[in-house]
Amino acid sequence: MPFVSFEDVTKIYHMGDIEVRALDGMNFGIEKGELAVVVGPSGAGKTTVLNILGGIDTPTSGKIQVGDTRIDQMNERQLTQYRRHNVGFVFQFYNLMPNLTALENVELASQICDNPMDAAEALDLVGLSDRLNNFPGQLSGGEQQRVAIARAIAKNPDLLLCDEPTGALDYETGKTVMELLQAESMRRGRTVVIITHNQAFCPVANRVISVHGGKAVKEDVNENPKSASTLVW
C-alpha cells in the first residue's frame, strides 16, 4: 500500500446545468519520501488533485488514503487538523501575509503545530537567514517563494504540496526552488508532490504522474532521478 493513494476519485463541478468532471476516476499512488511530479496540460485536473490531497477541497466520490487515514471521509474539523499537522502548501503566487516579516510569516505557521521546526532555522534552510525581518514587499519573487517553502516545511509536514511553485519565477530562481524541494524529499524523507505543466521537471522526480482529462494516463517511476541543479529548460 503506497503512502498516498487515489482510487477512482471523481470531482464534479456543477455550473448551472453543465457538469464539469474535473476528476474522472483518478487512480495513482505515491510512496513515502518520494518526490512526485504531476504533469499535464492546463485544465487536466492537476490543481484539483492537489487541493483534494491537501484537504482544502473534497472529492465527489472515490477513496483517498494518506498513511493510515482516509481523508475523503473526514469532516471539516478533521480536515483542518489534517492541514494543520500533516500538510505544507506552496502556491504559485506565494500567498504570504504582506504585513508580516519573513520570520513572522513562518512563525504564523509554526506557532500552531505540535512539532514545528524553529522559524529562523526554516528560513536558514531556504537560504534567507539574513532576510528574517524583511516584509514580503521587500523581497523578490524567488525569495518570497522560498519564504513560502520555509513556511510550509516549518510545520514538519508529512506531505509537501506545491502547485506550480516556479510558475511565476524566472529560470534561475525556479531552479533554486526546485533544488530546495528536492532536498526536502531526499534529505528529510518528506513526501513532496509538485504540480507543473512543464515536462522538463520530470527527470528530477521519483515518480511522474501524467494527468489528462481528469484521469492519470501514465505513471512512471524514475529509479535514478537527476539532481535539480543539473536541470535545463
Place this chain on the structure above:
Amino acid sequence: MISMKSAFRKEVLRAVTGSFGRFLAIAAIVALGCGFYAGLRMTGPDMRYAGDQYLAGTHFYDLDVASTAGISDSMLDDIRDISGVEGVQATKSSDVMAQIGENQLAARVESMDFSEAENSEQDGVFSVSSDNNDYLNRPMLASGRWPTSDDECVISADRIMSTPVNLGDEVTLLYGDDNFDNTFQTKTLRVVGTIHSPEFMSSIGMGTTSLGDGTIEQIILVNPSVFSDSYPNTQAYVKVAGAQNSYSDSDAYDATIQPVQDALESKTDAWTDDLRQQFEDQVREQAQSQMEEQQQQALQQLTAQGLPLEQAQAALQTQMQTQQADVQAQIDAQVDSFNPDIYVLDRSHNYGVSSFKSDSERVDHIASIFPLVFFLVAALVSLTSMTRMVDSERPLIGTLKALGYTKRAITMKYVFYAALASCIGAAVGILTLTQFFPWTICRAYAIIYSVPQTPIPLPVDAGLAWLSAGLGIGITLLATWAAVRSTLRESPATLIVPKAPAPGKQIWLERFHKLWARMSFSWKVTWRNVFRYKRRMAMTVVGIAGCTALLLTGFGLHDAIWDIIDRQFGDILTYNVVVQTHDNLDDAALLGVRDQIQDTGDGTDIVAAYQRNMQASSPDHDAVSVVTYVPTENSDMSQAFSLRNHQTRQQISVDDNSVVLTEKAARSLGVSPGDTITIYDLNAIGDPVGDGMQLTVTDVAEYYVNNAVFVGEDAWRDATGDYAHTNTFFSKVTNDQEQRDTLTDDLHANTDVSTVSYIDETVDTYRTMLSSVNTIVVVLVVSAALLAFIVLYDITKINVEERRREIASLKVLGFVPREVDAYIFREIGILVLIGTILGLFLGIWLEGFVVTSAEVDYVMFSREIHALSYVWAILVTIGFAALVMFSMRGELKKVDMVESLKSVD
C-alpha cells in the same frame, strides 16, 4: 455602440442583483443619514406649521388691546374703524383663586358668548367655522356641552388636574384682587363641559398672575352676565384682515399686522385721556350727588329744628363752599392717582403661543448639529462601501478597459450604480423619516400643548429635502467617481492582477523594544494589522467614534433631563409643602397658619418667608424673571432649601446680608459673586415697573427649576427700606395621604391662606413636561443605535471582504475557526475600542452642545453625564460590535479556500 449600451445596462443590472446585499447596505445608510437629517430638521417647522394651522383655524387674535381700566364702547368703535381690522371681540376677564372640584388653584375667568359657539361648527382637525368675523379665539368642545345659563361654565380639558374634575362638579370663585366683590354676580358655577382653547394651549402654564404661585392653572369660560354689569370689558381681541394668509412666523405676517398695531398704539394716549375723563366725570358725579344728598339731609335737619328754610339755606352756604373745595381736592387726588394703562399686545404675549414657539425652536437647536454628525458618519460609510466595491472589481474594470470601453462608460457604470442606490435610499429615507420624526415628536409635545397633530402626510420642506438628498447622493457619487477614476489610471494589465497589498512596514509600537519583545506573536500580528491600512483604520475609528458620541449624547441628555427632578426636588428642595398666605397678615393670623401646619400636618422645619415674583436684570444682558425669597421671623432658609455651590459642593447659607442668586439666572445675567443686579416689581401683564432695587450678589447656588434669588433680611431692608413680611411657609409635613387631605382642607378653610401646594404635584408637572423632551432623546438614541449597527456591520463586512485571501491562507495553514476569528476580529475589536474611547470625548462635547440648546427657558439642565451613561454608550457600541462579529463568523466560515486562492489565469 448600441450593443455596447445594452450590454452596459445588463452590466449595471448585474452589479445590482449580483451584490444585492451591498446595494441594500448603501441604500440603507444613505436613507438613514438623509432621512434623519431632513426629518429632524423639519420637525421644528412642522410643529410651527401645526401651531399656525391651529391658530388660523380657530381665528386666534392677531392683536390684543388690554386695559387696566376697561375697554369702553367708544374704544371698541375706534378699533373697528381702523382700516385692516377684520374682527373685534370684547371680553371680560379676571384672575381669581377658585375651588374646582377638589382642587384649589389660580384661574382666569373669561367671558364668552356661547351662542356663537352653538352656531359654529368644528370641522376637521384644526378649525371652527362661523359666519361671524367677530367671533375669535374659538374654543373646541372636548366633552360635555356649552353652558346655557349663568351658573354654568366650561374649563380647559388640557390642564391635568391633581384630582380629576368631572362634569357636574362645582366651581367656587373664592377671592381675587381688591375689586373681587364687585366683579362677579355669580360665584358658584357648575362644570358642564371641557374645551381646548387656542388661547390657553399649554397645559403646563396658562399665563402669569399675581395670585397663587404666579401661574394661571385653569381657565373658566362663563357667560358675560356672570360678571357684574359695572365690570367693564378688559380685553379687545383684534383680527387683522389678510394676516391669516401668511405664516405667523413670516415677515409677511408682521408686515400685515404692523400698520394696525401702529394705528392702535397711536390711539392709546387719547383713550387713556378719555378713560381718565370718564373716570373724573364719574367720580365728580358721585361726589356731587353725595354732596347734594348730604346738603339735603343737613337742610332737613335744620328745618326740623324749626329754622326757616331761607335761613337754613344761608347758614349752609358758607359750609357748602368749603365743602365744595374739599370735594374738588378729593376728586383731583383720585383722578391723579388714576393711571389707566392700555397695552397693545401681539401673539407673543400669549403664554401658550410663545412657549410652543420656543419649544419648537428648541427642537431646531437640537436638530442643528446632532443630525450633522449622524449624517457625516453615514456619508463616510457609504463612501467607503463604494470605494470598496470599485476596488473589488478591479479585474473587471481592467477587462472592460482592455475590451475598449471608454473611461466614461466604465465610470458611468459605477456612478450609475451608486446613483441608483443612493437615490433610492435618499428618497425612501426622506419620505419616511420626514413623516416619522416630526409625527413622533409632535405627538410627544401633544402632552403639553393642545395643538392638534397635523394628519399625515406632513408637508415636506422641499429645500431641506433637496439639500439632504443632494448631500447624501453627492458625497456617494463623488467618492465613487474618484475611486473609479483613480483605478482607471492604472493599465489593464496591472488591474487584472489583484491589487498589490499595502507593503508591510515597521509600526511605531515596535520602537518600544521591550514592550514589543514581550508581546505574544499573535498580538504583534494584530497590532501590525491595525496600523496596516490607514484609510480603513481611520474610517473604522471615525465611524465608531461618531456612533458612540451620538449614543452618549442621547444618554447624557436623558441624564440631564431626569437629574433636574432628582436634584431639584430630591437634593435642593427639602420641604414637601408650600403654604402661601395673603400679604400683610398680622402676627396672630400668621401664627394661626403656622399652628395648622404644625398640628394638623405634623409639620417640621417650618420656614417663614416672603416670596415675590420679580424680574432681575444686569447691564448688557436680557432680563430674567426670578422668584425672590426673603427669610422672615428669623427662619433658617437651609431647612427648606439646601443650597450649595455647584463646583465646590460647599453649602451656602442665607445669612442676614446674603444675596444668593441661582445658577442659571447668574449665567443668563452674566454675573458672579460681587456683581450687582437690579430686581423689579411686575405689573399685571408681567412687565417690570419702577426703578427697581440694587442687590450685590454674594453667592451663586446650584438650582435647576426656575430662577430664584434668596435675599437675607437685612439685605432686603437695606435695599427696600422695608421689613419683609411673611407670606409663605415651607415645611416638611406628614406623608400620610389622609392626614394630608385633612391638612389641605383645613388650610383651604382658612381664609388667610391663598394656596397650598405639595411638591409631589409639582414634580408630576415637570415629569410631564420633560417627558416630551425625553421622547426626542429616545428617537435620537434609537437612531444612533441603528446607525451604530449598520456602521459596524458595513465596516466589518468590508474588512472581511478585503481580506478574503488572508483568511483563506490562514485556513490552508490549518487555523481552526476560532483562531481565524481571533486573527481578523481582534484587530477590528481594537479599532472599535479606540473608536469608542474617542467617541466618548466627542460625545462629551456634543452632549454639552445639545444640552445647552435643548434647555427649557426657566429650567437648567444638568451638565453631568452619569457614569452609567458612559457604560451604556460603551456597552451598546461594543455589544453591537460583538453581535456583528458573531454574525460575521458565518461569513468567515464561508470563505472558500480554493476560490480565494485561485491563481488568476
